[in-house]
Amino acid sequence: MCDVRILLHVLCLTITAAQVSNGLSFSVNNYTRVRRETSCPEDLPFSLPSFPCNSGECVDGSKECDGHKDCEDGSDETDACKEIECAYFMFTCDYGACIKKELECNGVSDCADGSDESRCPKAKKIVNDCSSTQFRCSSGQCIDIWLKCDGKADCVDQTDEIKATCFDVECPGTKYKCEYGACTVRNAQCNGVIDCFDGSDEAPSVCHNAAPRRPPPPQPLPTPRPPSAAPSSCVLPAHPGSGHWSIFGIRNRLSPGAVVTQGTILNVECNRGYKLDGNNVLFCRGGEWSANVGRCQRVCPVRKSTPNLNVTCVYKNMETENCTEAINGTLVKFKCASFYENFDLNRQAVHICQDGNWDQTEPKCQPVCGQKTVEATPLIIEGTNVTKGEYPWQVAIYRKSDNLLICGGSLLNQRVILTAAHCVTNENAEPLPEGDYFVAVGKYYNKYDDKRDTKAQFSKLQSIHISEEYGGYKQNYLGDIAILVTVKVFTLSRRVQPVCLDSGLNFNVAKNEIGYVTGWGFTVENSSPSDVLKELKVPAIDTSQCKSELPEDYDIYLTHDKMCAGYVDKGISVCKGDSGGGLVFKHGDRYWITGIVSVAPVSSNNVNGCDSSQYGLYTKVSNYIKSFILKILAKYETFA
Secondary structure: OOOHHHOOOHHHOOOOOOEEEOOEEEOEOOEEOOOEEOOOOOOOOOOOOOEEOOOOOEEOHHHOOOOOOOOOOOOOOOHHHHHOOEOOOEEEOOOOOEEEHHHOOOOOOOOOOOHHHOOOHHHOOOOOOOOOOEEEOOOOOEEEHHHOOOOOOOOOOOHHHOHHHHOOOOOOOOEEEOOOOOEEEOOOOOOOEOOOOOOHHHOOOOOOOOOOEOOOOOOOOOOOOOOOOOOOOEEOOOOOOOEEEEEOOOOOOOOOOOEEOOOOEEEEEEOOOEEEEOOOEEEEEOOEEOOOOOEEEEOOOOEOOEOOEEEEEEEOOEEEEOEOOOOOOOEEEEEEOOOEEOHHHHHOOEEEEEOOEEOOOOOOOEEOOOOOOOOOOOOOEOOEEOOOOOOOOEEEEEEOOOOEEEEEEEEOOOOEEEEOHHHOEOOOOOEOOHHHEEEEEOOOEOOOOOOOOOOOEEEEEEEEEEOOOOOHHHHOOOOOOEEEEEOOOOOOEOOEOOOEOOOOOOOOOOOOOEEEEEEOOEOOOOOOEOOEOEEEEEEEEOHHHHHHHOOOOOHHHOOOOEEEEOOOOOOOEOOOOOOOOEEEEEEOOEEEEEEEEEEOOEOOOOOOOEOOOOOEEEEEHHHHHHHHHHHHHHHOOOOO
8 A cells, every 4th residue: 555645756656547448448648538339458557558460460659649659550640540649748749649749840750650750830941851761751751661662651741652662662472563663452452442642553454343442530439437436535636737746656647527536636837938836746645636737937048146236036035046047926136246336227127027028128237437546635747655555447558578567558348458559559650469468457566466556357359450540650649549458357346346438428528627647657758657546637729729839849749539637847747657548537436437548748868758848649549439439339348
C-alpha cells in the first residue's frame, strides 16, 4: 500500500492509464481514443494497450494517431483518426492525428500527411536534410525509405510514386512491378483492387473485368464513455490558459473531465513566455485535488542589475535581486550605482509589470559628469594647486619610452579621452603608434609611478582617432583635436569621473566668463613642470579683441575653430605640459568641456619657454561634437 504522504516518490506512483475488459481496449493520450477489437497481448503496467495494425502486427498504443506511421501498412495513421478529439494545446493533422502545437510550421513534416507544413506563412520549407534511412521528397519532406515506390503515395507531393523515382527499382519475385516501377503485393494484377499508384495493375488493357476499386479506409468504432468514478477518484481539471498539465509518470495525457484514481499527480506547466502563479504539482487524494490549477501569466522582459544599475524585484512583499520571471503586479526598483545618475529615476524609480510589459522603458544610468567631488580652495604659470580629486576628469598622457608626462586630456567616459591632436602625431600630422603611450586617471602628482597616487588607474591605448581637418603646423594647427580609446575600462570613483559634454550645443560662453584649465605645465617661465596638478582661471576673450592683441605672426593660429582665453601682461597662461588639457566652464552645478589647450606664443627669452603675457588658444569642442566626438562615443558607450 503506497503512503499518500509520499506522493512524489516515483516508486509509489499508482496511476491507472489503461483499463481492459471484455476484450476491448480503451487507450488515452492527448485526445479521446477509439474502441476496437484487439488480439494484442495486454501491456505492461502504466503503458497503453497495444494497437492492432490491419497487417496483423501490434504496435505501442500510444503511437496511434501520433503523426508517425508505426504500422507497416500505415493503418495507425489513417482517416480513422478524425474520430478522435485533440486537446486544445495540440495541433490536429488533416487526417485527425494529434501532434504538439509547437511542431506546426517548424520546417519538418510531423503529420503523416504533411498537413502541419502545408499552410505555413510564406510557404515555410520542409527541411532538406534526411537521414540515410529516409527518402527526400521533392518538397523536402522526409519519409522512411521503405515507403518509397510501394504503390502508395506517402510524400505530400506524391513524388515517392512517380516514374522518375521508381523506374530503376528491382522488385523481388514475391512482389508485383507496377508500370511506373513501384513494387506492390504479388497478387496485385487484376485482383479488383488498385494496388499500384498509377492503377497499372488494373489497367483495362490487361484486365477485362469490372472497374477496380481503391481499398477502403478502416472504419472507427464509437468513442467510449469514461469508466465510472470511484469515491476517491478525481476529475481532471481544465488546462490553464497558455499552459497545460500532464500526468506524472506517463508520457500521454488525458483530457479535462476524465476520471483518474487516487494518487494521480499532475505537473502544471506554462507555455514559453509565461510563468505559473500557483502550485506546479497537484495530487489527487480523497476525491479532491490538493489545490486549484494556477494561472499562467505573461512574463515581462528581464531586468537585471549591471555594474552601473542596481535592480530589485518585488512581488507579494518578497524582494529578490533582478527580475528574470516577473509577472503581472511585480514591481522593479532601480537605483543607479555610485558615481552614476539618471534624472528620470529621481521622479519615478519603480516600474510595474502589466500583462507582459513594463509600464516604462528600462532606464540607463550614465556616469556623473562635471562635478568637483571635494571642496577645495581656489598651470601653469602662476597657477594654484588643486586638491586631490577636485578635477576627476583630468587625464595624464605619458610617453612610454621614458615614462614622461607629455600632455593632458579630459575623460569623456570610462574609455574615451579628449586631447589635442599634436600630442599624439608626428610632424606630418600622422597618428603615432598606440603603443608609444599610456594614460592615467586619478593622478595628482606628475611622476607616473609616484607612490602617493594610491588611487591612480593606468591603461594602454586601443586606438587613436584624429580629426580629418588636422594638418599640423602646416595648416596652423587647424583641427587640433584627438580622441584616445583605452584598453581598460576605468572604474569610476570620487577621483575618476568624466567631464560633461554639451552634446545638444545648448550653452554659449559669454565674453569675460571665467573658465578653468588644469595641468602639470611649467609654473614659471623657463622652469620645470609642476610636481602637482594645478588650476588656472582664465576669462573668455572675444575673437576680434583677441586678434587685435595677438603678437605678429601668432594671429595666423587663430583659425575658425579656435577660441581665445587668458590675460595680457599678467604672467598667467598655459604652458608646455598643459597641451591637450580641457578648458571647462561652469553651468549650473556642472563643469562642461568647452576648449582644448592647443597653442600659445613662445617666450622671446627662450625658444622652448612660454610667453606668460599672452592669450592662449584653445580648440573649440563645439565645432567637433556632431561630426567627430559623438560618432566615436557611440562606438564605445560604457554605461548601462
